[in-house]
Amino acid sequence: MLNAEKSYNLGREANIEIQQRVKVATAIFHEYGDRIRAIICFNVSNRSEADDIFQDFFLSLVHKPVPEGIKNVEGYLYKAIINDIIDMDRRTKSYRVRLHRYAKYRKYNAKNEDPHNIMIREEEVQKMFQLIERQLPPREAEAVIERYGHDRSIDNASKRMYVSKKTFSRYLCMGLKKIRQLLREGELDINNL
Numbered sequence: 001m002l003n004a005e006k007s008y009n010l011g012r013e014a015n016i017e018i019q020q021r022v023k024v025a026t027a028i029f030h031e032y033g034d035r036i037r038a039i040i041c042f043n044v045s046n047r048s049e050a051d052d053i054f055q056d057f058f059l060s061l062v063h064k065p066v067p068e069g070i071k072n073v074e075g076y077l078y079k080a081i082i083n084d085i086i087d088m089d090r091r092t093k094s095y096r097v098r099l100h101r102y103a104k105y106r107k108y109n110a111k112n113e114d115p116h117n118i119m120i121r122e123e124e125v126q127k128m129f130q131l132i133e134r135q136l137p138p139r140e141a142e143a144v145i146e147r148y149g150h151d152r153s154i155d156n157a158s159k160r161m162y163v164s165k166k167t168f169s170r171y172l173c174m175g176l177k178k179i180r181q182l183l184r185e186g187e188l189d190i191n192n193l
Helices: 002-043 047-063 073-105 115-135 138-149 154-160 165-185
Strands: none
Touching (some): 002 047, 002 073, 115 138
């Protein structure tokens, strides 16, 4: 019971401290709010970013209040705002770099592709798998289609075919070998479908 009381009292004290910080930040925004907004708008060109920084700056003041004994509060606020703007810019750039890296990793092209071309490519892929079904023995064709047509792992594809991974790999290997041979001989042509 003693630990529960300590925990409760610590939580209450933290809550009271946060309430005090919010009051102090509110008082600063009440007194310097127009100046804060002007500094932000002067240093940021995008209006929506300025609004985000304005709101984030309030939270920043709650998290790290103006230290007691500061004589030039406006100067302190100016430096704190500039630091928040720099941090936001750094986070935005970092986010864009990570997003670009992710897109590159996923081989995603940000350009909009013509829906007509997407449909044509999809139809060609479907025709290719139909051709594979006709040209290969049924289990080998099924293995190739499960693996590459449905983009399944060897483990998942072998389970769907109710065979061991070793058997599935053998079907897949034989199917791919026959596809290569048909391509060399020119017998696997999508235009002849």
